[in-house]
Amino acid sequence: MPPKHIYYSKFPSLCHNASNVIVKSKNGEYVTQNCTTCGNADPLDISGVPTFYCPVCNKSVERVKRTKSLYDCRHCKIKWELATIVPDWKELFP
């Protein structure tokens, strides 16, 4: 298991104007952006995603074209599903 990293959306939450932390969603398949004040989950908007870094080599990774959450590290030649490198929803909002 790669280490988990905390990433925040570029946009604040609509409900509290607070940071939106990116987590693996409740159902475990997708990522959501959750308000750090109340935990409210919203779909992660592609335009709001920050730069993600490879959990192995720490270089920035690029989203694979036409995919929603698959990222490609050209350095390691590994593809990462975003949900595997961010914390689980229940780790941050127990």
Ligand SMILES: [Zn+2]
């Ligand atoms: Zn909120």
Ligand SMILES: [Zn+2]
């Ligand atoms: Zn890498």
